[in-house]
Amino acid sequence: QVKLQQSGAELVKPGASVKLSCKTSGYTFSTSYMSWFKQIPGQSIEWIGMIYAGDGGTGYNQKFKGKATLTVDTSSSTAYMDLSSLTTEDSAVYFCAIATYYYAYWGQGVMVTVSS
Amino acid sequence: DVVLTQTPPTLSATIGQSVSISCRSSQSLLDSDGDTYLNWLLQRPGQSPQLLIYSVSNLESGVPNRFSGSGSETDFTLKISGVEAEDLGVYYCMQATHAPLTFGSGTKLEIK
Numbered sequence: 259q260v261k262l263q264q265s266g267a268e269l270v271k272p273g274a275s276v277k278l279s280c281k282t283s284g285y286t287f288s289t290s291y292m293s294w295f296k297q298i299p300g301q302s303i304e305w306i307g308m309i310y311a312g313d314g315g316t317g318y319n320q321k322f323k324g325k326a327t328l329t330v331d332t333s334s335s336t337a338y339m340d341l342s343s344l345t346t347e348d349s350a351v352y353f354c355a356i357a358t359y360y361y362a363y364w365g366q367g368v369m370v371t372v373s374s
Numbered sequence: 375d376v377v378l379t380q381t382p383p384t385l386s387a388t389i390g391q392s393v394s395i396s397c398r399s400s401q402s403l404l405d406s407d408g409d410t411y412l413n414w415l416l417q418r419p420g421q422s423p424q425l426l427i428y429s430v431s432n433l434e435s436g437v438p439n440r441f442s443g444s445g446s447e448t449d450f451t452l453k454i455s456g457v458e459a460e461d462l463g464v465y466y467c468m469q470a471t472h473a474p475l476t477f478g479s480g481t482k483l484e485i486k
Binding site for chain 1: 413415421422424425473476477478480
């Protein structure tokens with residue numbers, strides 16, 4: 259069955275960067291799209307951007323341009339998101355999800371805490 | 375960006391009660407391909423979102439048929455016909471017609 263396994267919780271200092279991973283199995287990763295989302299606890303969900311694993315092509319929410327960078331490693335069927343110049347406003351749970359129009363498959367989420 | 379306005383923000387229901395959640399869009403969600411990409415998701419406490427309904431009214435595989443969706447263009451409704459204890463959580467509408475994808479603010483369902 260389809261699985262999306264995200265990396266563990268992160269505690270990072272302001273100004274630092276962090277790289278989150280989303281390891282997949284159970285479907286053809288190399289011809290699929292992956293989206294990433296941000297959710298501050300107690301708030302709604304924001305779409306960060308999307309990447310096509312076939313050629314690495316990306317599309318970003320304007321709000322997250324310069325903050326998030328999406329990449330993939332097709333050899334390990336893993337998607338990555340780099341978050342840079344972190345501030346306390348980046349403290350949130352981040353989800354990966356297979357990007358179709360329907361978003362039926364989600365990772366379990368990873369909590370990123372930005373604190374000195 | 376498309377704004378999705380969900381009401382009510384909270385719902386308190388008894389087991390077996392039927393409830394509805396409204397989602398209104400700031401723009402038509404009818405795509406040029408003829409489909410309307412308005413989905414409903416449930417996020418249980420501490421979990422990732424779960425797809426319930428896609429393209430307005432299509433029940434995702436494995437989702438109980440007490441969930442139903444309706445609507446068109448800018449006005450959409452999720453109905454739960456006979457709430458069960460496992461239905462508690464936050465319900466979100468989400469649109470994938472226009473970039474960027476956007477979500478409603480959520481409706482928290484509590485069980486009395």
